[in-house]
Amino acid sequence: MAHVDPDIAIAAMTRLWRNFGNEVSSPLVRSWRIMCDALNAAGQPNSVGWTALAMPTGIGKTQFAALYCALIPNPQITLNNLKLGNLHPGVLFVTRFTEEADLFVEQVNRHAGRKVAAAYHSDASTTLADATRFPILAITHRACELYQSEDTIATDEGTIWEHLTGWLQSRRAKIIIDETPNFAACVQLNSNWLAQTLGALKYLTDANRTQYSALEALLASITHPETTNRSRRLRTDEIEDIYKIDTRRMREALSAADNYALAVECGPTKTCLRAVVQKTLSAIEAIQSNGWAWISYRNKIAQLNSATLHPSLRNGSGIILDATAAVYPGYGLLSPPANVIAAPASVRNYDNVKLYVARGHKAGKGYMADHVEKLWPQYREAIEAALPNGERILVCLHKIAREKVDVTALPRISLAHYGEIDGRNDWDTHEAVALLGLPYLDGATPANIAQALLGAKTTEWLQTPATRHTKEYDDVLATLHRGHMAASAIQAIHRVRMRRAIDSAGRCKPTSVFLLLPNGTDGDAVLSAVMSSLPGARMIGWQVEFAKRKKRTVPTTEVFLELFTNARPDVYTKAQVRSASGISSASLDRFIKRIQCPSSAERLNLNALGVSYYPQRGQGAEAYFVKA
Structure with a gap:
């Protein structure tokens, strides 16, 4: 199988990068070499599973992939080359939007100096019959998923997917997916x-x-x-x-x-x-x-x-270009687990970034949709107070909240919503970005994704967090949920000008980031992931006092689980438990009623802690708990 010499690819990418007006550093060159080695390894007979290149924005991942495809030798089909396997491997490039597919094809053909790549989508001139004639073919994520799932029959023999992946009497050996695929x-x-x-x-x-x-x-x-x-x-x-x-x-x-x-x-x-x-x-x-x-x-x-x-993740192999791969746990839950490769240290430096963080805020879609019209003027005032020089600001919200905000009279502000923003470069000259709300998943989606990855689970698994320990994750559902929010936040933040490096140290132009986060583990997870994606950034406390979440009352179940998690093995009367927990008699009675159902989540969680409940009846008798 033909491959690309890494030294040739790096020399060509260095020229291209400098033509863009960018500086080249040793860590950047090492990143390109890692990418070239991974792309060469993809599609080999011994290739198994997926490799995710968790390289940060601003190092030219997609440009390098286009250059790599243009440099793949395309020997003539001769008997000797067939015997040696010295033929073009065939590449399928998968990206989010049709415009990106067209741009990738244009870049490949320009670098190659001839037409070796084509895009296949509803607005493209490439027919299904033509698709098999091009060594490099670009399609969208939606097409990749749809045509594998439906086995849509083409006008002649074979399915559409077989036509798209067909190459030289076989199949395209290399699949490159740009940005995070839909896992499930x-x-x-x-x-x-x-x-x-x-x-x-x-x-x-x-x-x-x-x-x-x-x-x-x-x-x-x-x-x-x-x-x-x-x-x-x-x-x-x-x-x-x-x-x-x-x-x-x-x-x-x-x-x-x-x-x-x-x-x-x-x-x-x-x-x-x-x-x-x-x-x-x-x-x-x-x-x-x-x-x-x-x-x-x-x-x-x-x-x-x-x-x-996703059908490709189920039984395929190839390369995924995803800057957030290191924070999304789905990659580690694939079978076999994806090989996530991080960029070399110091390839990017964000010491020109100010990260304004306000904690204790409500960030869910429902709350934002209901209150954004009232809160938007206050949000805008708080952001603009930190940016007095007319800096352009990208504001990312939930879609339903975005529809209620009017910025027609505010040319410095652009709006976008979660779900449309990943991978886009439309705002790469903006000096600031603000995330107003977090993309929480509904209660069922993490369980659906987990079971797509791990297989269908039992009722006990669905009801009891203690049974969902998977690999290094205490509760795989909570981990998937927080990983999704963190990856989405990182994608949104990196849409503005920080994505472009301006010197050999990998710095960006001065950029401001504004985050409104809840307290607790969700906010902690997002903040930790954002900080890890911005090495060198300076975090600044952002005093935004409106729209803060009221301190919630801790549910009875959480109180009891914490109490018995920390308790020594012993016998505890009902009165002792009520006194130690500080809850009311009515709340305790309701909790006891729930744990008397053998299949209840409360009962199963206490079972996992080795705690049993013994009701006592009769005059003077008192119920008690036993922790073994």
Whole structure:
């Protein structure tokens, strides 16, 4: 397999880097050599699993990948080269947006001096038949996931994915993924959608109502009035009901029905349920394909959940260019674990960065959406007070909060939201960035991602943090959640001009970063990850007193777990426990009622600590706890 000489690649990258007006340092050269060695190793016959290059922004990761692809020798197809395996390996480059795919292709072809690369997407001129003729092909993340998952048949023989990955009677050997891939395709289907689908289809004219019995049984089971509202694995009979649901016949009924027949009254208007039914049937089909599901509850509404690992991560190998790979635990949970390679020390220096941090603030999407209109003028005033010279500011919020903020009269401020910002260079001349809110995941998503990586888990695992110790992580769900928030924060922060190095020490131009963080482990995790991504940055306390989180009352369960975690093995009467914990008699009685259910999370957590409860009945008797 043809490869690239690292010395040739580094010499070419050095010329390119200096043409950009950048300085070249020894740590930067070592970073490029590490990248070249990793790219050469990818796709070899003995390659197993993924390598994540956790190189910081501003060292030219994507430019180097384009240059590397342009330098890959492309020998003629001769009998001797076929015998020696001395042929172009074929490269598939995967990036987030179609514009980035086009730019990558333009860079490769310019460096190569000829057309060796093409992009395949809806707006590109490259046909599916043409795709197999180019040694380097660029596609989007969405296409990479979609065409592997659906096995979409092409117009001639083979699937679309087989055409995209086909090269020289075989498959492209090197896959390069730019930025973090979507680790898991998650399914979330709530009971309201199931009920609406059932109501929309079952009562259509000429409907065969018996074909909806499995759907009815599933809905009745997950919404049973005696449910505990605790997360649990789906029972065997419930999974069997899902397999019995004939989505093909339901789709036929949906196609035959007009919108009026599918309409439901919502106040003065009628809403068509066609889109809801289509999404419900797609979710059911995904669960049928995955073969497992679990139930969570939110505001007493049942939700079916399942997930599958990204198809490339499931059984592929290659290179992932991700500056945040070192802080996201998903890489270590792959099988085999990804080889995360960090950049050499001192490749970047952020001593020109001021990090303004305010703690104790509410940062969730719901709170920000409800209060951003009132708080935005105060946020803006606090930021501008630290930036009196008209510096341009990128403000990153949740999407729903962004829609409520108007900056049309504020040319110095640009708005972006989580989910659209990763990897983009639109704001690389801005002097400051502010994160107003953190991208918390909903309660079900970390469990979906974990099970996509580790396999379906039990009800006990879903309900009990003590059972979720995985590798070095005490609770893998909490770790995945915090890793997601930290990686998202780092991605957002590095969109402004700090991403560009201006000297051989890897410094950037003076840049200001503003963070509003909660207290506790979530805020600690994000701050620690941000500081690790900004070596040399100076942290400054930011006095922002409005919108602070009120000190919360510690839940009874947490009080008891802390009490018995620190307690010595002994017998403790109910009165002693109440006195030591400082909680009310009513709260203690409610807690005791919960632990008397063998499957409750409280009972399972006490079991893990070796604590048992003994109720005593009769005059003068007192209940007690025993820690073994």
